[in-house]
Amino acid sequence: MDGAHDLGGRQGFGPVVPEPDEPPFHEPWEGRVHGLSSAAALGPGFRYAIERMGYVEYLTTSYYEHWMHSMELRGIEHGHFTRADLDGWVRRIEAGEPVPVRTDPAAAADVRDYLRKSSARSYDGPPARYAAGDPVRVIRVLPAGHTRCPGYLRGAAGVVEQAHAPQPLLDTYENENGRVAPEPWYTVAFAAADLWADGGPHTVLVDLWQSHLEDPA
Amino acid sequence: MSEHHNHPVRPKSPQQLRAEALEAVLIERGLVSTDAVDAVVEAFQSEIGPQNGARMVARAWVDPEYRERMLTDGVAAASDFGFVGAEGEHLRVVENTPQVHNAIVCTLCSCYPWPVLGIPPVWYKSAPYRARIVREPRTVLAEFGLELPEDVEIRVWDSSAEMRYLVLPMRPEGSEGMSEQELAGLVNRDCMIGVAVPRVEVPA
Numbered sequence: 001m002d003g004a005h006d007l008g009g010r011q012g013f014g015p016v017v018p019e020p021d022e023p024p025f026h027e028p029w030e031g032r033v034h035g036l037s038s039a040a041a042l043g044p045g046f047r048y049a050i051e052r053m054g055y056v057e058y059l060t061t062s063y064y065e066h067w068m069h070s071m072e073l074r075g076i077e078h079g080h081f082t083r084a085d086l087d088g089w090v091r092r093i094e095a096g097e098p099v100p101v102r103t104d105p106a107a108a109a110d111v112r113d114y115l116r117k118s119s120a121r122s123y124d125g126p127p128a129r130y131a132a133g134d135p136v137r138v139i140r141v142l143p144a145g146h147t148r149c150p151g152y153l154r155g156a157a158g159v160v161e162q163a164h165a166p167q168p169l170l171d172t173y174e175n176e177n178g179r180v181a182p183e184p185w186y187t188v189a190f191a192a193a194d195l196w197a198d199g200g201p202h203t204v205l206v207d208l209w210q211s212h213l214e215d216p217a
Numbered sequence: 218m219s220e221h222h223n224h225p226v227r228p229k230s231p232q233q234l235r236a237e238a239l240e241a242v243l244i245e246r247g248l249v250s251t252d253a254v255d256a257v258v259e260a261f262q263s264e265i266g267p268q269n270g271a272r273m274v275a276r277a278w279v280d281p282e283y284r285e286r287m288l289t290d291g292v293a294a295a296s297d298f299g300f301v302g303a304e305g306e307h308l309r310v311v312e313n314t315p316q317v318h319n320a321i322v323c324t325l326c327s328c329y330p331w332p333v334l335g336i337p338p339v340w341y342k343s344a345p346y347r348a349r350i351v352r353e354p355r356t357v358l359a360e361f362g363l364e365l366p367e368d369v370e371i372r373v374w375d376s377s378a379e380m381r382y383l384v385l386p387m388r389p390e391g392s393e394g395m396s397e398q399e400l401a402g403l404v405n406r407d408c409m410i411g412v413a414v415p416r417v418e419v420p421a
Contacts, residue, residue, distance in 0.1 A: 008324030008375065009352045013345040015360055018407075024261045024336040029236035034261065034336070035254030036236075038303070040243050047326060063327060063342040068235055081242045089238035089245075093229070099241045104250035111253045115260050115331070116299070118292070120306035148377045150324050152351070164307075167379050185378050196352055202371035204351050207378035 001144070002151060003051040004058035009152040009196055030064040037067050039111045043078040044178035046070050047170075048146035123182035125166025129210055130186060134160045136213045138188075146174035149212040156195055157216055158188040161205055169209045185209045266335035267406035269300045270383055273310075273333065274409065275401035278388045288312055291383065295333055304381055305332035311374060312385040313414070318365055320358070320411030321374045321382040322350045330381035334409060341410065351375060361412040384411040391417030 025031035037046075049070040050058070058066070075081050093099065130136055138153040148170050166182035173179065187207050192199030229237070243249040273294060277284035287294035291308035295301060308330055311319040323329065327342040340346050350357050354371045358364075365371065374382045386408045392400060392415075407413035 005325055007344055007347040008322075010344075010348040011352075013348050016340050016343065016346045016349065016357055018340045018361065019338065022338045024266070025258070026339075027230070027233065029230075029233040031258035031261070032240055032254055033236050035257035036240055036243060036249055038257045039253035040249040042248070050326075059344060062232075063339065064236075065232060068232070068239060071239060072235075075239075075242070080246055080248060085242050085245075086235075086238050089241040090234050093234055093237045093241065099237050100244045101251045102244045102247070102249075103252045105252065107250045108252040108256045112256050112260070114303050115257065115265065116302045118296075118301040118306050119303070120292070148325065150375065150377055152324070164380070167307075170378070187380065192352065199352060200355055200371070202354050202373060204373050204375060206375040207380050209378065 001048070001051045001146060004053070004055040005047075005051045006151045008150045030062075033064045033067050033071075035111075037071060038114060039107065040071070042071055042074040042080060045074050045077070045146075045174050048174045049073040049077075051146060123166045123168065123180075125182035125184060126210070128163050128184040130160045130184075130213065131163055132160050135216045136160055136186070136188060137216045138208065139212055139214055143171045143175070143211075145171070147171045147212075149208055150206065152195060153190065153206060153208075153212075156190055158190040158194075158206075160186045161189045162187040164207075169211060171209070171211070183210045186213065188213070261336050265302075265331060267333075267404075267409060268401070269295075269298065269335075270330070270333035270406075270409045271401040271404035272298055273300070273383070274385055274404045275397045277310075277385055278392075278400055279397050284385070287385065300332040302332045304328070305330055307379045308333070308381050308383060310383045310385050311372070313387050313411075315369075315387075317370050317372060318358075318411065319372050319374065319382075319384045320350060320354055321376060321384060322347060323376040324348070324351060325377055328376040328381060330383055333383055334406060338406065358412060361407070363413055384409050386411075386415050389415045389417050391419065 050066045053069055072086060076083055136158055138156045140155040142149050164185045166184050168180045169183045172181040185207060187205055190204045192202045192204055277287050287310045291310045295305060295308055313319055324347045327337050329337040351373050354373050376382055403415040408415050
């Protein structure tokens with residue numbers, strides 16, 4: 001999706017502003033949102049829900065507001081709750097009601113495992129079309145909906161730096177309700193001067209799935 | 218609690234209200250438990266953070282075999298310390314040399330190697346960094362106070378798929394004779410993102 005999230009190479013944002021001694025969470029609610037996102041299975045589409053926020057909201061809200069938006073939207077779209085349920089609880093909390101407490105030691109153990117144990121696994125997929133050193137071109141017409149191919153690479157020529165064994169294409173996973181479609185993927189090196197007229201002499205390396213690449217003309 | 222009785226109650230921000238409402242709905246529906254959310258918050262406030270990556274870097278500086286393994290199989294090198302889990306399933310360590318300087322970004326979102334670096338800083342998630350580091354890295358690094366010689370090649374890694382990246386910085390001058398633990402203390406988060414390099418403070 002050509003949304004506000006697809007930021008690589010965009011101009012006009014001004015300086016990067018680091019914050020000294022930044023804590024993991026600036027407010028307790030940020031930690032709660034991170035925890036909710038890790039612990040609650042609301043269904044696929046985490047990223048695409050954020051990408052549909054719209055430019056003004058996306059660029060003027062914080063990271064954890066993006067996450068909160070994603071959880072609200074996916075919860076509603078997957079039928080877990082309604083906007084009215086959320087609004088109702090906002091009013092109850094404003095009136096002084098506390099957030100209910102529910103303990104589930106097994107669920108707490110599961111989320112600890114999620115953070116501390118690898119869930120990596122291998123997948124069968126179509127054969128690799130490219131190997132390290134091969135010249136490739138990024139497709140010009142990107143997938144509709146969610147895509148892991150950044151817009152700044154449309155049609156760009158690069159060279160495969162490393163080839164990787166198949167993993168589910170996340171475009172498909174997000175756009176087709178969790179459908180698993182493994183594909184080989186590649187780390188592709190691009191000369192910045194091939195991407196932008198004012199691109200310096202540096203190299204940009206991007207991980208792309210096989211579907212994002214074609215043979216150079 | 219009586220000593221706090223007369224303090225004005227800070228009104229809840231709209232974000233806090235929304236977050237509490239979301240948690241309440243999810244608990245009401247049985248989709249989440251309070252202790253599971255607590256566990257995540259505690260993990261990122263204590264054991265999952267850049268101190269983990271710093272230990273790997275320090276080990277690589279004193280143990281050439283470990284360094285070699287780290288560069289060929291980042292996951293195995295992180296596993297030696299138990300630094301595995303979500304957002305660390307695929308990890309590649311990229312090495313700074315006198316010829317090459319590396320920096321990491323996620324232009325589409327804010328992907329980041331949680332088990333070794335923890336939660337990304339706000340600037341890493343911000344539009345200016347994500348937009349600019351791929352296009353004008355030398356300028357952005359200079360704004361961070363890192364001036365690189367003209368002949369150093371800059372490589373910017375955009376974590377758009379499954380791989381997460383960690384920069385292995387060069388061991389700084391003046392660190393000869395330091396213990397592995399002291400070396401880890403020289404390595405901060407920014408060095409492992411690639412917007413800074415480790416330095417030994419020279420007493421004035």
